[in-house]
Amino acid sequence: MNTYTRQQLALRNGQDKPEIWVAFEGKIYDVGRSRLWRNGKHYEHWAGQDLTDELKDAPHTHSVFEKFEVIGVLNP
Template sequence: MLKPYTKSQLALRNGQDREEIWCAFKGVIYDVSASRLWRNGHHYEHWAGQDLTEELPDAPHTESVFERFPIVGTLL
């Protein structure tokens, strides 16, 4: 079972407050720390530590991009 995290806990994993760079999509939290595209906690106009579900339609890729990253938990 995956550990649940609140939005406040997710917000701390933004690449600024802590080293972890996490983002959520459809209730699942992914660790994108290893991606050079998420360096410093942002990726184009998107920011880490947030739920990106509503922002994906504006992205030039599909949700399959999340398959590259480890799952660390679920978003409450």
């Protein structure tokens, strides 16, 4: 599996590059097919970043990530 840096993840924000990726618990997910992530934004969250710490404020659990493809891991 590919490993990406935080800088590489940051470019996959739906603006700088067409990919829309987010990280959660060390895995990077492609959320680009979700209508909820259009243009790289989901409510007050932006793609291209690690959302691990932000999940506690979300109205859903970590299981939401199960429907997205894991495309790599985040280099710590």
